[in-house]
Amino acid sequence: MTARQLATAPVPPHIPAHLVFDFDIYADPRIGEDVQGTYAAALSDAPDIFWTRLNGGHWIVKSFDAISKVVLDPDHFSVREMQIPRVENPPFFIPLSLDPPENLPYRKAMMPMFGPTAIKALEPRIREWAVDLVDAVAAKGACDFQADLAKLFPVSVFMELMGMDLSRLRDFRALAEAFFSAQNDEAEMGRLSAAILGEMKALIEEKKAAPDDKLMSHFIQVDIDGRTMSDDEILAMSFVLFLGGMDTVTNVTGFAFQQLAQMPEVQARLAADPALIPAFADEAVRLYGVVNTPRLVVQDQQIGEAQFRAGEMVLNILCLGSRDPAKFDAPNAFDLDRKKTAHLTFSSGPHLCVGHVLGRAELRILTEEWVKRVPAFRATPGEKHAFRIGTVMALETLPLEWTVAA
16 A cells, blocks of 8 residues: 555545545455454444545445445446546456446347356356365365365356366466455556456457357357457456456355354254255345445536535445445344345446356355355364455455364
8 A cells, every 4th residue: 555545635625524534445454354344333433425535535435325326327427437546547447447328238248148048057067166166175174265265166167158278277277366366566467467368369369260159259259339349349358257257256255155154053054955045145245245336426416415526536335335224124144034135236227247147156056065065164263364455355365164074
Protein backbone atom coordinates (compact mmCIF):
# COMPACT_ATOMS: atom_id res chain seq x y z
CA MET A 1 0.00 0.00 0.00
CA THR A 2 1.50 3.32 -1.03
CA ALA A 3 1.57 6.43 1.12
CA ARG A 4 -0.64 8.07 -1.48
CA GLN A 5 -3.31 5.43 -0.96
CA LEU A 6 -3.17 5.53 2.83
CA ALA A 7 -3.14 9.31 3.15
CA THR A 8 -6.46 10.89 4.03
CA ALA A 9 -7.84 13.16 1.33
CA PRO A 10 -9.81 16.33 2.11
CA VAL A 11 -13.57 15.80 2.27
CA PRO A 12 -15.33 17.50 -0.67
CA PRO A 13 -17.52 20.40 0.51
CA HIS A 14 -20.78 18.82 -0.72
CA ILE A 15 -20.42 15.85 1.66
CA PRO A 16 -21.80 16.42 5.19
CA ALA A 17 -19.69 15.37 8.17
CA HIS A 18 -22.15 12.70 9.32
CA LEU A 19 -21.65 10.81 6.04
CA VAL A 20 -17.87 10.55 6.56
CA PHE A 21 -16.66 7.22 7.97
CA ASP A 22 -13.04 6.25 7.33
CA PHE A 23 -12.48 2.69 6.11
CA ASP A 24 -9.46 1.32 4.24
CA ILE A 25 -10.72 -1.19 1.68
CA TYR A 26 -7.23 -2.64 1.18
CA ALA A 27 -5.87 -2.94 4.73
CA ASP A 28 -8.42 -2.00 7.37
CA PRO A 29 -7.20 -3.40 10.71
CA ARG A 30 -10.76 -4.29 11.77
CA ILE A 31 -11.00 -7.05 9.15
CA GLY A 32 -10.09 -10.56 10.30
CA GLU A 33 -10.20 -14.18 9.12
CA ASP A 34 -14.01 -14.10 9.03
CA VAL A 35 -13.69 -11.47 6.33
CA GLN A 36 -17.34 -10.84 5.48
CA GLY A 37 -18.44 -11.09 9.12
CA THR A 38 -15.82 -8.60 10.29
CA TYR A 39 -16.75 -6.32 7.39
CA ALA A 40 -20.34 -6.36 8.66
CA ALA A 41 -19.20 -5.62 12.23
CA ALA A 42 -16.73 -2.91 11.22
CA LEU A 43 -19.32 -1.06 9.14
CA SER A 44 -22.38 -1.73 11.30
CA ASP A 45 -22.42 1.88 12.56
CA ALA A 46 -21.61 3.44 9.19
CA PRO A 47 -24.37 5.06 7.10
CA ASP A 48 -25.79 3.00 4.24
CA ILE A 49 -23.86 5.29 1.89
CA PHE A 50 -20.76 7.00 3.25
CA TRP A 51 -17.54 8.71 2.23
CA THR A 52 -14.10 7.49 3.30
CA ARG A 53 -11.11 9.82 3.09
CA LEU A 54 -8.71 6.92 2.49
CA ASN A 55 -7.38 5.71 -0.88
CA GLY A 56 -7.92 9.07 -2.53
CA GLY A 57 -11.39 9.54 -1.06
CA HIS A 58 -14.40 7.65 -2.38
CA TRP A 59 -17.96 6.55 -1.63
CA ILE A 60 -18.84 3.18 -0.11
CA VAL A 61 -22.35 1.73 -0.49
CA LYS A 62 -23.42 -1.13 1.79
CA SER A 63 -27.24 -1.53 1.84
CA PHE A 64 -29.20 -3.78 -0.51
CA ASP A 65 -31.45 -1.04 -1.85
CA ALA A 66 -28.71 1.57 -2.30
CA ILE A 67 -26.39 -0.89 -4.07
CA SER A 68 -29.26 -1.91 -6.34
CA LYS A 69 -29.87 1.73 -7.27
CA VAL A 70 -26.21 2.21 -8.17
CA VAL A 71 -25.65 -0.95 -10.23
CA LEU A 72 -28.99 -0.55 -12.04
CA ASP A 73 -28.19 3.04 -13.10
CA PRO A 74 -25.39 2.97 -15.71
CA ASP A 75 -26.37 6.45 -16.93
CA HIS A 76 -24.94 7.91 -13.70
CA PHE A 77 -22.62 5.13 -12.44
CA SER A 78 -20.29 3.71 -15.11
CA VAL A 79 -18.03 0.65 -15.19
CA ARG A 80 -15.54 2.25 -17.57
CA GLU A 81 -13.19 2.89 -14.63
CA MET A 82 -12.96 0.40 -11.77
CA GLN A 83 -9.74 1.34 -9.95
CA ILE A 84 -9.67 2.96 -6.51
CA PRO A 85 -7.85 5.34 -6.34
CA ARG A 86 -8.35 6.35 -9.97
CA VAL A 87 -5.41 5.73 -12.31
CA GLU A 88 -4.43 7.51 -15.52
CA ASN A 89 -4.72 4.55 -17.88
CA PRO A 90 -7.22 2.13 -16.35
CA PRO A 91 -7.27 -1.44 -17.71
CA PHE A 92 -10.06 -2.23 -20.14
CA PHE A 93 -11.98 -5.50 -19.98
CA ILE A 94 -14.70 -6.79 -22.33
CA PRO A 95 -17.54 -6.77 -21.36
CA LEU A 96 -16.80 -5.60 -17.78
CA SER A 97 -15.64 -2.11 -18.80
CA LEU A 98 -18.58 -1.49 -21.12
CA ASP A 99 -21.87 0.06 -20.05
CA PRO A 100 -25.13 -0.94 -21.73
CA PRO A 101 -25.99 -1.07 -24.52
CA GLU A 102 -22.34 -1.61 -25.61
CA ASN A 103 -21.85 -4.62 -23.32
CA LEU A 104 -25.04 -6.42 -24.35
CA PRO A 105 -23.87 -8.08 -27.61
CA TYR A 106 -20.88 -9.57 -25.80
CA ARG A 107 -23.04 -10.85 -22.94
CA LYS A 108 -25.45 -12.31 -25.50
CA ALA A 109 -22.52 -14.06 -27.17
CA MET A 110 -21.53 -15.71 -23.87
CA MET A 111 -24.93 -16.71 -22.57
CA PRO A 112 -25.50 -19.90 -24.64
CA MET A 113 -22.35 -21.38 -23.09
CA PHE A 114 -23.22 -20.33 -19.52
CA GLY A 115 -26.96 -20.95 -19.28
CA PRO A 116 -28.51 -23.75 -17.20
CA THR A 117 -28.70 -26.19 -20.14
CA ALA A 118 -25.03 -25.79 -21.06
CA ILE A 119 -23.84 -26.07 -17.46
CA LYS A 120 -26.03 -29.15 -16.86
CA ALA A 121 -24.29 -30.82 -19.81
CA LEU A 122 -20.89 -29.90 -18.33
CA GLU A 123 -21.69 -31.27 -14.86
CA PRO A 124 -20.34 -34.81 -15.40
CA ARG A 125 -16.91 -33.40 -16.23
CA ILE A 126 -17.08 -30.94 -13.32
CA ARG A 127 -17.84 -33.91 -11.06
CA GLU A 128 -14.87 -35.87 -12.41
CA TRP A 129 -12.51 -33.03 -11.49
CA ALA A 130 -14.09 -32.75 -8.05
CA VAL A 131 -13.74 -36.49 -7.42
CA ASP A 132 -10.08 -36.48 -8.46
CA LEU A 133 -9.21 -33.61 -6.11
CA VAL A 134 -11.11 -34.91 -3.09
CA ASP A 135 -9.77 -38.45 -3.58
CA ALA A 136 -6.22 -37.05 -3.58
CA VAL A 137 -6.57 -35.80 0.02
CA ALA A 138 -9.32 -37.84 1.68
CA ALA A 139 -7.03 -40.57 3.05
CA LYS A 140 -4.47 -38.07 4.38
CA GLY A 141 -6.57 -36.71 7.25
CA ALA A 142 -5.47 -33.13 6.60
CA CYS A 143 -5.01 -30.60 3.81
CA ASP A 144 -4.82 -26.94 2.99
CA PHE A 145 -8.24 -26.77 1.40
CA GLN A 146 -7.33 -23.70 -0.64
CA ALA A 147 -4.06 -25.00 -2.06
CA ASP A 148 -5.18 -28.60 -2.54
CA LEU A 149 -8.75 -28.09 -3.80
CA ALA A 150 -10.26 -24.62 -4.08
CA LYS A 151 -7.43 -23.12 -6.14
CA LEU A 152 -7.13 -26.15 -8.43
CA PHE A 153 -10.77 -27.03 -9.08
CA PRO A 154 -11.86 -24.00 -11.15
CA VAL A 155 -8.67 -24.17 -13.27
CA SER A 156 -9.67 -27.63 -14.43
CA VAL A 157 -13.20 -26.45 -15.18
CA PHE A 158 -11.93 -23.36 -17.06
CA MET A 159 -9.64 -25.47 -19.25
CA GLU A 160 -12.47 -27.91 -19.99
CA LEU A 161 -14.85 -25.06 -20.83
CA MET A 162 -12.37 -23.32 -23.15
CA GLY A 163 -11.30 -26.52 -24.91
CA MET A 164 -7.68 -26.36 -23.74
CA ASP A 165 -5.26 -29.29 -23.91
CA LEU A 166 -5.87 -31.06 -20.60
CA SER A 167 -2.50 -32.80 -20.78
CA ARG A 168 -1.10 -29.36 -19.88
CA LEU A 169 -3.31 -29.09 -16.81
CA ARG A 170 -0.41 -29.05 -14.34
CA ASP A 171 1.44 -26.30 -16.27
CA PHE A 172 -1.61 -24.07 -16.59
CA ARG A 173 -2.59 -24.63 -12.96
CA ALA A 174 0.91 -23.48 -11.94
CA LEU A 175 0.57 -20.38 -14.13
CA ALA A 176 -2.85 -19.54 -12.67
CA GLU A 177 -1.63 -20.05 -9.11
CA ALA A 178 1.39 -17.80 -9.72
CA PHE A 179 -0.87 -15.09 -11.18
CA PHE A 180 -3.26 -14.99 -8.24
CA SER A 181 -0.37 -15.13 -5.76
CA ALA A 182 1.25 -12.05 -7.33
CA GLN A 183 -1.57 -9.61 -6.57
CA ASN A 184 0.76 -7.09 -4.89
CA ASP A 185 3.60 -7.34 -7.44
CA GLU A 186 2.71 -5.19 -10.44
CA ALA A 187 5.70 -6.23 -12.56
CA GLU A 188 5.17 -9.95 -11.92
CA MET A 189 1.45 -9.63 -12.62
CA GLY A 190 2.29 -7.96 -15.93
CA ARG A 191 4.63 -10.80 -16.87
CA LEU A 192 2.13 -13.48 -15.89
CA SER A 193 -0.76 -11.67 -17.63
CA ALA A 194 1.30 -11.72 -20.83
CA ALA A 195 1.93 -15.43 -20.35
CA ILE A 196 -1.77 -16.16 -19.88
CA LEU A 197 -2.68 -14.07 -22.93
CA GLY A 198 -0.02 -15.97 -24.85
CA GLU A 199 -1.77 -19.21 -23.94
CA MET A 200 -5.09 -17.76 -25.11
CA LYS A 201 -3.56 -16.51 -28.41
CA ALA A 202 -2.21 -19.98 -29.11
CA LEU A 203 -5.62 -21.46 -28.33
CA ILE A 204 -7.33 -19.07 -30.76
CA GLU A 205 -5.02 -20.22 -33.56
CA GLU A 206 -5.53 -23.86 -32.63
CA LYS A 207 -9.33 -23.55 -32.69
CA LYS A 208 -9.33 -21.61 -35.97
CA ALA A 209 -7.53 -24.57 -37.52
CA ALA A 210 -9.58 -27.25 -35.76
CA PRO A 211 -12.90 -25.94 -34.37
CA ASP A 212 -14.79 -27.89 -31.71
CA ASP A 213 -17.87 -27.33 -29.51
CA LYS A 214 -15.97 -25.55 -26.71
CA LEU A 215 -16.10 -21.91 -25.64
CA MET A 216 -13.07 -20.61 -27.57
CA SER A 217 -14.44 -21.98 -30.85
CA HIS A 218 -17.78 -20.40 -29.98
CA PHE A 219 -16.09 -17.01 -29.48
CA ILE A 220 -14.34 -17.30 -32.86
CA GLN A 221 -17.56 -18.09 -34.70
CA VAL A 222 -20.27 -16.19 -32.82
CA ASP A 223 -22.12 -13.29 -34.44
CA ILE A 224 -21.71 -9.89 -32.71
CA ASP A 225 -24.05 -7.41 -34.37
CA GLY A 226 -23.48 -8.91 -37.80
CA ARG A 227 -19.75 -9.57 -37.52
CA THR A 228 -17.30 -11.93 -35.86
CA MET A 229 -15.08 -10.77 -33.01
CA SER A 230 -11.48 -9.68 -33.50
CA ASP A 231 -8.70 -11.64 -31.83
CA ASP A 232 -8.20 -8.74 -29.40
CA GLU A 233 -11.86 -8.87 -28.38
CA ILE A 234 -11.67 -12.63 -27.88
CA LEU A 235 -8.52 -12.26 -25.78
CA ALA A 236 -10.14 -9.58 -23.61
CA MET A 237 -13.22 -11.72 -23.00
CA SER A 238 -11.15 -14.83 -22.30
CA PHE A 239 -9.05 -12.98 -19.73
CA VAL A 240 -12.18 -11.74 -17.94
CA LEU A 241 -13.44 -15.31 -17.75
CA PHE A 242 -10.05 -16.43 -16.43
CA LEU A 243 -10.17 -13.82 -13.66
CA GLY A 244 -13.82 -14.27 -12.72
CA GLY A 245 -14.04 -18.01 -13.24
CA MET A 246 -11.10 -18.82 -11.02
CA ASP A 247 -10.51 -16.24 -8.30
CA THR A 248 -14.21 -15.79 -7.51
CA VAL A 249 -15.07 -19.50 -7.36
CA THR A 250 -11.91 -20.27 -5.37
CA ASN A 251 -12.71 -17.73 -2.71
CA VAL A 252 -16.46 -18.24 -2.34
CA THR A 253 -15.72 -21.96 -1.98
CA GLY A 254 -12.98 -21.33 0.56
CA PHE A 255 -15.07 -19.03 2.73
CA ALA A 256 -17.99 -21.50 2.52
CA PHE A 257 -15.81 -24.35 3.79
CA GLN A 258 -14.22 -22.14 6.45
CA GLN A 259 -17.74 -21.66 7.80
CA LEU A 260 -18.75 -25.32 7.34
CA ALA A 261 -15.67 -26.42 9.30
CA GLN A 262 -17.13 -24.59 12.32
CA MET A 263 -20.57 -26.24 12.06
CA PRO A 264 -20.42 -29.97 12.90
CA GLU A 265 -24.21 -30.11 13.12
CA VAL A 266 -24.54 -28.85 9.54
CA GLN A 267 -21.86 -31.29 8.38
CA ALA A 268 -23.88 -34.11 9.93
CA ARG A 269 -27.08 -32.95 8.23
CA LEU A 270 -25.38 -32.73 4.82
CA ALA A 271 -23.82 -36.17 5.21
CA ALA A 272 -27.16 -37.69 6.27
CA ASP A 273 -29.16 -35.89 3.59
CA PRO A 274 -27.14 -34.74 0.55
CA ALA A 275 -30.33 -33.24 -0.90
CA LEU A 276 -29.65 -30.32 1.49
CA ILE A 277 -26.38 -29.45 -0.27
CA PRO A 278 -27.97 -27.07 -2.83
CA ALA A 279 -29.46 -25.13 0.11
CA PHE A 280 -26.00 -25.07 1.73
CA ALA A 281 -24.52 -23.69 -1.48
CA ASP A 282 -27.22 -21.02 -1.79
CA GLU A 283 -26.73 -19.79 1.78
CA ALA A 284 -22.93 -19.86 1.43
CA VAL A 285 -23.12 -17.81 -1.76
CA ARG A 286 -25.37 -15.26 -0.01
CA LEU A 287 -23.08 -14.89 3.00
CA TYR A 288 -19.68 -15.12 1.35
CA GLY A 289 -19.66 -12.85 -1.64
CA VAL A 290 -16.12 -11.81 -2.52
CA VAL A 291 -16.51 -9.04 -5.11
CA ASN A 292 -16.77 -5.37 -4.18
CA THR A 293 -17.73 -3.72 -7.42
CA PRO A 294 -16.57 -0.15 -8.23
CA ARG A 295 -18.30 2.49 -10.34
CA LEU A 296 -17.29 5.90 -11.68
CA VAL A 297 -19.83 8.70 -11.27
CA VAL A 298 -20.29 10.14 -14.77
CA GLN A 299 -23.27 12.40 -14.03
CA ASP A 300 -24.26 14.02 -10.73
CA GLN A 301 -26.85 11.96 -8.87
CA GLN A 302 -28.44 11.88 -5.43
CA ILE A 303 -29.48 8.80 -3.43
CA GLY A 304 -30.90 9.66 -0.02
CA GLU A 305 -28.59 12.26 1.52
CA ALA A 306 -25.60 11.26 -0.60
CA GLN A 307 -24.80 13.69 -3.40
CA PHE A 308 -22.62 11.94 -5.95
CA ARG A 309 -20.56 14.24 -8.17
CA ALA A 310 -19.10 13.37 -11.58
CA GLY A 311 -15.55 12.07 -11.27
CA GLU A 312 -16.01 10.45 -7.86
CA MET A 313 -15.52 6.72 -7.31
CA VAL A 314 -18.08 4.44 -5.64
CA LEU A 315 -17.43 1.00 -4.15
CA ASN A 316 -20.42 -1.32 -3.69
CA ILE A 317 -19.82 -3.87 -0.91
CA LEU A 318 -21.94 -6.65 -2.40
CA CYS A 319 -21.53 -9.06 0.53
CA LEU A 320 -23.00 -6.46 2.88
CA GLY A 321 -25.96 -5.91 0.57
CA SER A 322 -26.57 -9.63 0.98
CA ARG A 323 -26.37 -9.26 4.78
CA ASP A 324 -28.65 -6.23 5.01
CA PRO A 325 -30.82 -6.52 8.16
CA ALA A 326 -33.57 -4.65 6.33
CA LYS A 327 -33.78 -7.57 3.86
CA PHE A 328 -32.76 -10.66 5.81
CA ASP A 329 -33.67 -12.04 9.23
CA ALA A 330 -30.53 -12.75 11.30
CA PRO A 331 -28.54 -11.61 8.27
CA ASN A 332 -25.10 -12.67 9.53
CA ALA A 333 -26.19 -16.15 10.61
CA PHE A 334 -25.69 -19.22 8.44
CA ASP A 335 -29.16 -20.76 8.20
CA LEU A 336 -29.38 -23.97 6.20
CA ASP A 337 -33.18 -23.71 6.31
CA ARG A 338 -33.37 -20.10 5.12
CA LYS A 339 -35.90 -19.60 2.37
CA LYS A 340 -34.12 -18.88 -0.90
CA THR A 341 -34.25 -15.18 -1.67
CA ALA A 342 -32.63 -12.60 -3.92
CA HIS A 343 -29.18 -11.36 -2.90
CA LEU A 344 -26.34 -9.36 -4.46
CA THR A 345 -23.34 -11.71 -4.41
CA PHE A 346 -23.36 -11.90 -8.22
CA SER A 347 -24.43 -8.23 -8.56
CA SER A 348 -27.58 -7.33 -10.47
CA GLY A 349 -28.84 -5.82 -13.69
CA PRO A 350 -26.68 -5.29 -16.80
CA HIS A 351 -23.56 -6.61 -15.06
CA LEU A 352 -25.04 -9.65 -13.33
CA CYS A 353 -22.19 -12.20 -13.27
CA VAL A 354 -22.54 -14.25 -16.46
CA GLY A 355 -21.02 -17.27 -14.73
CA HIS A 356 -23.35 -17.42 -11.75
CA VAL A 357 -24.97 -20.73 -12.79
CA LEU A 358 -21.53 -22.31 -13.26
CA GLY A 359 -20.23 -20.93 -9.96
CA ARG A 360 -23.15 -22.36 -8.00
CA ALA A 361 -22.76 -25.72 -9.75
CA GLU A 362 -19.05 -25.90 -8.91
CA LEU A 363 -19.64 -25.19 -5.21
CA ARG A 364 -22.53 -27.67 -5.02
CA ILE A 365 -20.69 -30.50 -6.79
CA LEU A 366 -17.45 -30.08 -4.86
CA THR A 367 -19.42 -30.10 -1.60
CA GLU A 368 -21.31 -33.25 -2.64
CA GLU A 369 -18.11 -35.14 -3.39
CA TRP A 370 -16.34 -33.83 -0.27
CA VAL A 371 -19.16 -34.82 2.09
CA LYS A 372 -19.21 -38.37 0.65
CA ARG A 373 -15.55 -38.86 1.56
CA VAL A 374 -14.99 -36.45 4.47
CA PRO A 375 -18.32 -36.25 6.35
CA ALA A 376 -16.81 -34.61 9.44
CA PHE A 377 -13.87 -32.19 9.59
CA ARG A 378 -12.60 -29.12 11.42
CA ALA A 379 -10.21 -26.23 11.01
CA THR A 380 -6.74 -27.24 12.18
CA PRO A 381 -6.33 -25.74 15.67
CA GLY A 382 -3.76 -22.98 16.00
CA GLU A 383 -3.31 -22.51 12.25
CA LYS A 384 -4.01 -19.07 10.82
CA HIS A 385 -6.14 -18.49 7.74
CA ALA A 386 -4.37 -16.01 5.47
CA PHE A 387 -6.64 -13.62 3.59
CA ARG A 388 -6.61 -10.44 1.53
CA ILE A 389 -9.17 -7.71 1.01
CA GLY A 390 -9.82 -5.07 -1.64
CA THR A 391 -12.10 -5.12 -4.65
CA VAL A 392 -11.85 -8.92 -4.45
CA MET A 393 -11.70 -10.61 -1.03
CA ALA A 394 -9.67 -13.80 -0.90
CA LEU A 395 -9.00 -16.65 1.48
CA GLU A 396 -5.41 -17.70 0.82
CA THR A 397 -5.07 -20.66 3.20
CA LEU A 398 -7.52 -22.97 5.00
CA PRO A 399 -5.84 -25.79 6.96
CA LEU A 400 -8.37 -28.56 7.70
CA GLU A 401 -8.12 -31.92 9.47
CA TRP A 402 -10.34 -34.95 9.96
CA THR A 403 -10.26 -38.50 11.26
CA VAL A 404 -9.66 -41.11 8.58
CA ALA A 405 -11.79 -44.21 9.00
CA ALA A 406 -9.79 -47.35 9.70
